[in-house]
Amino acid sequence: MICIIIVAGHGAKLEQEILRDESGQFTDLINVPKALLPAAIQSNASSGSNWKFSDDQRILNCWWDLLKSRQQFKEVYLVTNADKYKHYERWATANEFPVPNIVNDGSTNAENSIGAIAALELTIRSKNINDDILVVAGDMIFDQNFSIEQLLDYFKHKKGDLAIYYDLEENKSTEQRGIIEIDSSSGRIVKFLEKPKPEETASRLACPVFYCLCKSTLPYISKYTDLYREPKDRSFGCFMSWLVNEGHTLYGMKLPSQFQLIGKIDLSEYTSWIQSSIKRNEEPALKPITVRTYARVGLIGNPSDGFNGKTISLTIGDFWAEVTIKPSTKLKLNLHPLNDPTEFGSLSDLYGISRREGYLGGLRLLQATCKKFYEYCSSNGIALARKNFSLSYETNIPRQVGLAGSSAIISSTFKCLMKFFNLTENDIPKPKQPQFVLNVEEEELHITAGLQDRVIQIYEGLVYMDFSEELINRQGHGNYIPMEINDLPPLWLAYVSDPSDSGKIHSTVKERWRGGDEEVIKGMKDFAEITDQARDAIETKNTNQLLELMNANFDLRKKLYTEKALGEKNMRMISIGRKYGSSAKFCGSGGAVVGLCLDEKKKYEMIQEFQSEGFVVCDLKPYDGATKGSDKIEREL
Ligand SMILES: *[C@@H]1O[C@H](CO)[C@@H](O)[C@H](O)[C@H]1NC(C)=O
Ligand SMILES: *[C@@H]1O[C@H](CO)[C@@H](O)[C@H](O)[C@H]1NC(C)=O
Ligand SMILES: *[C@@H]1O[C@H](CO)[C@@H](O)[C@H](O)[C@H]1NC(C)=O
Ligand SMILES: *[C@@H]1O[C@H](CO)[C@@H](O)[C@H](O)[C@H]1NC(C)=O
Numbered sequence: 001m002i003c004i005i006i007v008a009g010h011g012a013k014l015e016q017e018i019l020r021d022e023s024g025q026f027t028d029l030i031n032v033p034k035a036l037l038p039a040a041i042q043s044n045a046s047s048g049s050n051w052k053f054s055d056d057q058r059i060l061n062c063w064w065d066l067l068k069s070r071q072q073f074k075e076v077y078l079v080t081n082a083d084k085y086k087h088y089e090r091w092a093t094a095n096e097f098p099v100p101n102i103v104n105d106g107s108t109n110a111e112n113s114i115g116a117i118a119a120l121e122l123t124i125r126s127k128n129i130n131d132d133i134l135v136v137a138g139d140m141i142f143d144q145n146f147s148i149e150q151l152l153d154y155f156k157h158k159k160g161d162l163a164i165y166y167d168l169e170e171n172k173s174t175e176q177r178g179i180i181e182i183d184s185s186s187g188r189i190v191k192f193l194e195k196p197k198p199e200e201t202a203s204r205l206a207c208p209v210f211y212c213l214c215k216s217t218l219p220y221i222s223k224y225t226d227l228y229r230e231p232k233d234r235s236f237g238c239f240m241s242w243l244v245n246e247g248h249t250l251y252g253m254k255l256p257s258q259f260q261l262i263g264k265i266d267l268s269e270y271t272s273w274i275q276s277s278i279k280r281n282e283e284p285a286l287k288p289i290t291v292r293t294y295a296r297v298g299l300i301g302n303p304s305d306g307f308n309g310k311t312i313s314l315t316i317g318d319f320w321a322e323v324t325i326k327p328s329t330k331l332k333l334n335l336h337p338l339n340d341p342t343e344f345g346s347l348s349d350l351y352g353i354s355r356r357e358g359y360l361g362g363l364r365l366l367q368a369t370c371k372k373f374y375e376y377c378s379s380n381g382i383a384l385a386r387k388n389f390s391l392s393y394e395t396n397i398p399r400q401v402g403l404a405g406s407s408a409i410i411s412s413t414f415k416c417l418m419k420f421f422n423l424t425e426n427d428i429p430k431p432k433q434p435q436f437v438l439n440v441e442e443e444e445l446h447i448t449a450g451l452q453d454r455v456i457q458i459y460e461g462l463v464y465m466d467f468s469e470e471l472i473n474r475q476g477h478g479n480y481i482p483m484e485i486n487d488l489p490p491l492w493l494a495y496v497s498d499p500s501d502s503g504k505i506h507s508t509v510k511e512r513w514r515g516g517d518e519e520v521i522k523g524m525k526d527f528a529e530i531t532d533q534a535r536d537a538i539e540t541k542n543t544n545q546l547l548e549l550m551n552a553n554f555d556l557r558k559k560l561y562t563e564k565a566l567g568e569k570n571m572r573m574i575s576i577g578r579k580y581g582s583s584a585k586f587c588g589s590g591g592a593v594v595g596l597c598l599d600e601k602k603k604y605e606m607i608q609e610f611q612s613e614g615f616v617v618c619d620l621k622p623y624d625g626a627t628k629g630s631d632k633i634e635r636e637l
Pocket of ligand 1: 145
């Protein structure tokens, strides 16, 4: 790939105002081309009347730092005009830019200017460029670093031309920019408007001169310059707009940065920009962000979520996983002292811990989530700011009892990353977020799971979910409908205290389902039916009916999976519950059960029996996050 920086414009309004300024503050900047104007002032001088500009931080240096620091480009060229050539030559020598790579377009003033697209065409022709290219205007500037690698990853992934865009600041007019309309599902730019009036488009997505063009697009550039010979038609915006109108495929990638100093900016805009850059540097570092995600209980319908069924589940307030993200000079994942042990009391201590807890701490969950997050953003045209962070986690969700502890850590990490990189549901729509979490587990960690846990941990509260094949094929996700959590009767929760010998469930249900086994397919339909009935029972507060349905749910599970595969301890918990007239069914894949007991006296006896057999039992405390619409989950420290 080749990079071409364009700085061939003439008579910028800014340069003229600097020339005419009578205050004497800007004499050092007279005749300096816009791209070589200082990008910083020394902060101690900001209050006085005389500006103290930084000598080595020029606007162009910001680009050069970004481009040269990566070994991504075979060559970087700079195209300028005859008038300003010497300035750039001097800059190149001082900044280790190869002088032979400066192209002179021969123009000396605005009247004989050849236009930006012609300057590009000249560079391609005179340097025999026959490669993919990245083109940027070197006289604009970004306010937040981003990763060129990630941008080029997206370009390679899409194998098509790419325009960079950003959200125009509220204050800025569309009439100075190229504005695009984009189809968010394909990432394709459907309309490119050069400097449109506000009534011409509702879009405020602006394109700076910052494009990746495929080798195969280069002939269109000379075709265009042959067709349009007036300098006024030879802006990048006109060319891109023509290209899109010709039916050419152009993708968009959104950068987190705002772009400044675009178009005909004047001296006052420049000075206020450079002053605000001091303020930005002085701003205290971003605060740490902590996000909590709660454990979940599958109330009804599970495990049909993995089989195009329907389920209802809820978040519980007693158990949660919390992840904290902090800005950091290095990217760092912090070990959890208990869950990721690296030091032991003795060899027998190591033996005991490993036997009980295995080798699967939480660190791999953080790492896998970060990896997938980058991957998701890179393949969906979301560029991330280049900044480092540290992640740490804390959790009190009992391990290996099917309360979705791993998925809670992943969900919290994901929510932290979203906040840290300032992404919203516009970038990753909420109904797609559970699938993201599931992909981390299935594709990175080879955990087999259904969507239910991730849906409830993203939505929170009590949610009815429909995973019908038809829905998922049509919209890419199920239907997730929040329910009133206060409609629920009091529930209890019991779980094994020593999950290491609860036995793993080995079952062939998934294979049978994939193979079209009629019993399994019918069973999953029955789960969905039970769920619909339970939804009615909850809404009408028909507690007896709900109790029956929970039992029916378990009985159906037992029939499909067989008692042996469900494990002895799990079966024991169910039978203790049933013995006292309570309903009892698995919360997830085993290890914990949820039940509904209508008789207080019997419930007391039941709890005694659970406890004397070594199970842990408690009242279940539903956690209603989403329906209250509060920000309870996000505690900003
Ligand atoms: C980009 O990062 C470099 C070093 O990492 C820093 O010097 C520069 O100020 C940053 N630029 C912006 C616009 O944040
Ligand atoms: C627009 O920006 C200018 C400076 O860039 C600022 O002084 C002004 O307050 C802004 N106006 C609004 C409505 O934000
Ligand atoms: C991120 O951290 C690495 C070291 O871990 C460092 O080399 C790099 O410069 C940092 N990047 C930023 C933008 O601070
Ligand atoms: C985050 O994004 C919103 C809108 O997308 C924007 O208004 C806000 O300024 C951004 N915040 C930061 C810190 O970039």
